[in-house]
Amino acid sequence: MxxxxxxxxxxxxxxxxxxxxxxxxxxxxxxxxxxxxxxxxxxxxxxxxxxxxxxxxxxxxxxxxxxxxxxxxxxxxxxxxxxxxxxxxxxxxxxIAESSVYLASMLAARFSVVTVLPRIKTMLEELVDSYGASKKIANIRTTPMGVLDFERDPAAGMEMLRQEGKRAVKEDDAEAILLGCAGMAEFADSLEKELGVPVIDGVVxxxxxxxxxxxxxxxxxxxxxxxxxxxxxxxxxxxxxxxxxxxxx
The missing domain is CATH 3.40.50.12500 (Rossmann fold)
Known part of the structure; x- marks a missing residue:
């Protein structure tokens, strides 16, 4: 294949x-x-x-x-x-967004997305809604980092995802976390261990x-x-x- x-x-x-x-x-x-x-x-x-x-x-x-x-x-x-x-x-x-949303819908009743800059929040809200998951999405959380910032400084990127992931579980009552950028794949396993909920990378x-x-x-x-x-x-x-x-x- x-x-x-x-x-x-x-x-x-x-x-x-x-x-x-x-x-x-x-x-x-x-x-x-x-x-x-x-x-x-x-x-x-x-x-x-x-x-x-x-x-x-x-x-x-x-x-x-x-x-x-x-x-x-x-x-x-x-x-x-x-x-x-x-x-x-x-x-x-x-x-990868479509795949993440459908997979999360089978693993958790409610989930949040953690992604990059605030300006794309509305874009992703519209996208998730187009996949019929607006009732399952708890929140779309953004960070101050752009797509390429995660490439340049993965340590800072991991810390941003950790902070927002913890807030999503505690404040959003999210039962799974979706990583809202293809460049976040390397962080998924570590975050899942820390947060205690499924963390889904879209590429996978x-x-x-x-x-x-x-x-x-x-x-x-x-x-x-x-x-x-x-x-x-x-x-x-x-x-x-x-x-x-x-x-x-």
């Missing part, structure tokens, strides 16, 4: 960390391909960043079709481009869901919503997206 894990930002150091987490979680017979797009922001911390990362994600999905990939994982806690990605392949495509959850879907022999439905895009002309910077429609089944 071959799973392509796409870090939607262009910071390769972060992609290496994501690759490590994915390979640690994957079965021995699962091949992990971890990549960053050739175009996009170095980190994703706003709607602007998220939307501009999507063309790069779609390009990597299309490449995966030629690479013989069996499933895809979008490794950003905003799941950028998830629905569009499902339109350009019949292979399973899972997002995404890889395990992808493996399970492939094992079940299921593919993305092409009946209506996720059918292949209609061929049409694109202009300007996106011209190549129209040209590449010819390669879509």
């Amino acid at each position: 071959k799973i392509k894990v796409i870090n939607p930002n262009t910071t390769l150091e972060m992609t290496k960390g994501i690759e490590h987490a994915a390979k640690t979680a994957a079965r021995p017979d699962t091949q992990i391909i971890a990549v960053s797009p050739e175009m996009g922001p170095v980190s994703i911390e706003s709607y602007y960043d998220e939307y501009l990362s999507i063309p790069g994600v779609i390009e990597e999905i299309k490449k995966g079709e030629e690479e013989g990939v069996d499933a895809f994982v979008i490794a950003c806690w905003g799941d950028p481009g998830l629905h569009a990605a499902r339109e350009v392949t019949d292979k399973p495509v899972v997002g 959850a995404g890889v395990k869901f992808a493996e399970s879907i492939v094992d079940l022999g299921k593919k993305t439905s092409k009946l209506k919503t996720y059918k292949y895009p209609e061929k049409k002309e694109f202009k300007g910077t996106l011209e190549n997206f129209g040209q590449s429609q010819a390669s879509i089944k």
Whole structure:
């Protein structure tokens, strides 16, 4: 089985960390391909960043079709481009936020997310609600650290997650904690031991869901919503997206 894990930002150091987490979680017979797009922001911390990362994600999905990939994982806690990605392949495509929320819903009655900058709180509230989990989410807790700050200073990052994780359990009555950034994978096990509740890293959850879907022999439905895009002309910077429609089944 071959799973392509796409870090939607262009910071390769972060992609290496994501690759490590994915390979640690994957079965021995699962091949992990971890990549960053050739175009996009170095980190994703706003709607602007998220939307501009999507063309790069779609390009990597299309490449995966030629690479013989069996499933895809979008490794950003905003799941950028998830629905569009499902339109350009019949292979399973899972997002790490989606996977985290569904896994947490099976493990705990209520859960909180601990993530990066305060500005993304509303974004993640909307995302969790779109997955039908608004009644299960206790809180979305933010930290003063950006995505790349966790790469630069993991000790400070761990302390921030520890503080907010403890508050989530005590003040939110959260029975599980979701780490709201793909760059937080290395902290999950230590936090779970300290907090005494399940701590879910989205990369790990995404890889395990992808493996399970492939094992079940299921593919993305092409009946209506996720059918292949209609061929049409694109202009300007996106011209190549129209040209590449010819390669879509």
